[in-house]
Amino acid sequence: MRTLSPRALFWISEASYVALALITGCFFAGSLASLLSQAVRTAPTRSWRNNWNAVCIAATYVLVFLVSITLCIRRRVAVRRRLQRISKVYTTVNRTQVPKQVREYISQEFSRACLVSYECQPRHIIHPGWGRPGTEYSGIRFRRALLDTIADIDAKAHLVIPSHPRLKPHARMLHHFRFILPLLPKDGDGFTSLHYYDSAIQLARTSHREPTEEEFLIGMLAANEIGKILNECRVEMLEDSSVRLTSPMA
Incomplete structure (x- = not known):
């Protein structure tokens, strides 16, 4: 069930107070008018002249009105002063x-x-596509984490190969990173980490089901290996440039 906000409750309270005050004022004015008309009807002259009953009734109502207003104002002022004396800092x-x-x-x-x-x-609860509670992957969404690695690897690839093509939204990783493929070592089956990374990204992009923890680990390990190799190439390039700058010209 939806609960009302504190601001809505404040306005409802203020509106209720104003409505109650208006209703009370209407009854107050109605009873005064009724008593005054009755005082006029029961007077011997049936007029307002020398009608002391009407004067007493009007004076009584005026006195009650003034006392009520005074009590309301005093209470408002007392509450406001008491609230102002409350410390606003934590003690x-x-x-x-x-x-x-x-x-x-x-x-x-x-x-x-x-x-x-x-x-x-939560304990012993597994949500598809999310890390299990209590593990190092707790709170991680596998699909989003895999897709977030694309921009990082692309930035590192541009540092190594400045003419590397710009990333297109739906480009295959195997095609987009084809220029860094010779830098990656192959395993016993003839595949590089880019092949495994491409499979994990395609699964995260197009599959209707969420990636499993095993598929997430394969994709992240491949992404880390690609990033590590690109970082090593970048370091070697910087070292080679520094050696060329410091070596004497022939």
């Missing part, structure tokens, strides 16, 4: 400032809240 409360029963109640409620929070933690 530590000592044991002597709070009764024992209040301290015990606060401790019990705090312990109950901690227990409820602990019992509500």
Whole structure:
């Protein structure tokens, strides 16, 4: 069930107060008019002249109105002053400032809240495409994490090969990173880490099901290996440039 915001509750409270005040004022004015008309009808002259009953009724209502307004204003001012005296900063409360029963109640409620929070933690729950709670991949969405590695590898590839083509939204990784393919070593089956990375990215892009933890690990290991090799190539390029600059010209 949706709960109302504090601002909405404030406006509802103010509107209710104004409506109650208007209704009370209408009844107040209606009863005054009724009593004054009755005082005129019951007077011997049936007029307002020398009608002391009407004067007493009007004076009584005026007095009640003034007393009511005074009490409302005094209460408003007292509440506002009391709220202004409340400190706006956090202060530590000592044991002597709070009764024992209040301290015990606060401790019990705090312990109950901690227990409820602990019992509500997920355990042994596996959500497809997300890391298992309690593991190093907890809270990681496999599909998003795999796709986020594309921009990082592309930036490193541009540092090694400045003429590297710009990344297109739906380009295959095997085709887009074809220029760095000779830099990557092959395994026993003749595949490089780029082949495994391409398969993981295609699965994350087009598959209707979420990637499994094993597929996520394969893709991340391949991405880390590609990034490591590109970093090594970048370091070698910088070292070669520094050697050329420091070596004497022939």
